[in-house]
Amino acid sequence: MDPAERAQAARARVPRIDPYGFERPEDFDYAAYEEFFSTYLVILTKRAIKWSKLLKGSGGVRKSVTDLNRTFPDNVMFRKTADPCLQKTLYNVLLAYGLHNQDVGYCQGMNFIAGYLILITKNEEESFWLLDALVGRILPDYYSPAMLGLKTDQEVLAELVRMKLPAVAALMDGHGVLWTLLVSRWFICLFVDILPVETVLRIWDCLFNEGSKIIFRVALTLIKQHQEFILEASSVPDICDKFKQITKGDFVTECHTFMQKIFSEPGSLSMATITRLRESCRAALQAQS
Amino acid sequence: MNPRKKVDLKLIIVGALGVGKTSLLHQYVHKTFFEEYQTTLGASILSKIIILDDTTLKLQIWDTGGQERFRSMVSTFYKGSDGCILAFDVTDPESFEALDIWRDDVLAKIVPMEQSYPMVVLGNKIDLEDRKVPQEVAHEWCKEKDMPYFEVSAKNDINVVQAFEVLASRALLRYQGIAENHLADSIKLSPGQPRSKCC
Numbered sequence: 001m002d003p004a005e006r007a008q009a010a011r012a013r014v015p016r017i018d019p020y021g022f023e024r025p026e027d028f029d030y031a032a033y034e035e036f037f038s039t040y041l042v043i044l045t046k047r048a049i050k051w052s053k054l055l056k057g058s059g060g061v062r063k064s065v066t067d068l069n070r071t072f073p074d075n076v077m078f079r080k081t082a083d084p085c086l087q088k089t090l091y092n093v094l095l096a097y098g099l100h101n102q103d104v105g106y107c108q109g110m111n112f113i114a115g116y117l118i119l120i121t122k123n124e125e126e127s128f129w130l131l132d133a134l135v136g137r138i139l140p141d142y143y144s145p146a147m148l149g150l151k152t153d154q155e156v157l158a159e160l161v162r163m164k165l166p167a168v169a170a171l172m173d174g175h176g177v178l179w180t181l182l183v184s185r186w187f188i189c190l191f192v193d194i195l196p197v198e199t200v201l202r203i204w205d206c207l208f209n210e211g212s213k214i215i216f217r218v219a220l221t222l223i224k225q226h227q228e229f230i231l232e233a234s235s236v237p238d239i240c241d242k243f244k245q246i247t248k249g250d251f252v253t254e255c256h257t258f259m260q261k262i263f264s265e266p267g268s269l270s271m272a273t274i275t276r277l278r279e280s281c282r283a284a285l286q287a288q289s
Numbered sequence: 290m291n292p293r294k295k296v297d298l299k300l301i302i303v304g305a306l307g308v309g310k311t312s313l314l315h316q317y318v319h320k321t322f323f324e325e326y327q328t329t330l331g332a333s334i335l336s337k338i339i340i341l342d343d344t345t346l347k348l349q350i351w352d353t354g355g356q357e358r359f360r361s362m363v364s365t366f367y368k369g370s371d372g373c374i375l376a377f378d379v380t381d382p383e384s385f386e387a388l389d390i391w392r393d394d395v396l397a398k399i400v401p402m403e404q405s406y407p408m409v410v411l412g413n414k415i416d417l418e419d420r421k422v423p424q425e426v427a428h429e430w431c432k433e434k435d436m437p438y439f440e441v442s443a444k445n446d447i448n449v450v451q452a453f454e455v456l457a458s459r460a461l462l463r464y465q466g467i468a469e470n471h472l473a474d475s476i477k478l479s480p481g482q483p484r485s486k487c488c
C-alpha cells in the first residue's frame with residue numbers, strides 16, 4: 001500500500017470527531033495518529049486482560065484483605081448501606097493488587113490509599129494501576145513484610161530534623177520518643193486522614209510527579225512551622241498531642257499556600273542528600289536486626 | 290479526701306486485629322462507643338486520671354494496632370510499660386488462640402523480663418450472639434497463667450472500668466514494690482561502701 005492509500009484507509013477508520021468532541025482539522029494526519037493509537041491500544045488491552053485475570057484469581061490474599069469495614073467509616077460512600085457501596089470496589093482493588101504484587105500482598109495502610117484513588121477516579125481498574133505506580137515504583141519498600149523502606153524513611157526524617165531543626169531533635173531525644181510513634185502514619189497513609197482532603201490531593205499530585213522526596217518536604221514544613229509550639233511539650237503524651245494538632249488548622253487547610261511553603265520552608269533538599277541518608281539509615285537498621 | 294501521692298503509669302493494650310482494642314479504650318477513657326472504627330496503625334496514646342485509695346494515678350494508655358508486619362515497630366513501645374491488657378474477641382477463636390503469642394511477645398520486650406508483670410485478659414464482644422470461645426475455656430487458660438479474666442463489652446460498657454482498674458491497681462502495687470526496692474537498695478548501698486570510681 002502506498003502512503004496515499006494508507007492515509008485513505010486510516011481516514012476511513014478514525015472518527016472525524018475526537019473523543020473530546022473536537023472536529024479533526026483538514027490536514028489531520030490520520031495514518032500517523034492511527035499508528036500511535038494502535039501502539040497505545042496494545043498497552044490498554046494488556047492492562048485490561050491483566051486486570052480481568054486478577055479479578056478471577058484468589059488464594060491466601062483473599063483472607064488477608066481485612067480492613068474493608070474499617071476504611072473511612074465516616075464516608076457515606078463506604079458505608080455498608082451505601083448503593084453502590086465502595087467497600088466492594090475497595091476489596092477488588094486490594095485483592096487484585098495482592099495477587100499482582102505477591103511480595104507485598106496486602107498491607108494495612110494500602111486500604112486508605114486505594115480508598116482515595118477510588119473516590120477520585122471512580123474506577124477500579126484505574127485505581128489499581130495508580131496504586132501500582134505508588135507502591136511498586138514511586139515509594140520505596142514501605143509495605144513489604146519487613147517494612148524496611150518505611151523504617152528507613154522514618155530515620156531519614158529524624159536525621160533531616162537533626163540537621164535542620166536541632167531543637168526539636170533535642171526534645172525528642174530528651175524524652176526518648178521514637179519518631180515512628182509520631183510519623184509512621186504520615187508515611188504509611190501518605191497523609192490520608194492526617195491532613196485535609198484537598199491538601200492531601202495536592203501533595204499526591206507532587207508525589208506522582210516528583211517522587212517520594214515530597215513526603216519529607218511536607219513533614220519538615222509541618223514541624224518547622226510549628227517548632228515553637230512543639231517545643232512547649234513537656235511529656236511524651238504532650239509531644240504526641242502537639243504532633244496531632246500541627247496537622248490541623250488554617251495552615252494546612254490553605255492548600256495553595258501550603259504547597260508553596262513546602263518548597264520554600266524546608267530549604268534545600270537535594271535528592272543526593274536523601275539518597276545518602278537512605279543508604280546510611282538502611283545499613284544501620286539492617287545491622288541492628 | 291485529698292489524695293496526695295501522684296503516680297504516672299504506662300499501660301498497653303494488645304491483641305489480634307479487630308478484637309476491639311480501640312473501642313475498649315474509648316469506652317474506658319471517653320465513655321463513648323462507635324460501631325465502626327478506623328484501623329489503628331502504629332500506636333496512639335490516651336490519658337486518664339483516676340484516684341485509687343490515696344493515690345492519684347495518671348494513666349497513659351498505649352493503643353497499638355496493625356497486622357503482623359507492623360509488630361516489630363509497635364513492640365518497641367512495650368518497653369517501660371507498667372501493665373498490659375491482652376484482648377481477644379469471644380466470637381473469634383483465632384484471636385483467643387493468639388493470646389499466647391501476644392503474651393510471650395510482651396514479656397520478651399519489657400525490661401527487665403519478669404513473671405510478676407501485671408496483665409489482665411479481656412474477652413470482648415460478649416454482646417454478640419455468635420459467641421465461639423466458651424467462658425470456661427478462657428477462664429481456665431487465664432487461671433493457668435495466673436491472670437485475672439474479664440468478660441466485657443465495649444459496646445454496652447460491661448466490666449470495662451472494672452478490668453482497667455484491676456490492672457491499674459496491680460500496676461500500682463508493682464510500681465510501689467519497685468520503688469521500695471530502690472529505696473532499700475540505696476540504704477543498703479550508700480554508707481560505708483566504696484563508690485565505684487568514675488571520671
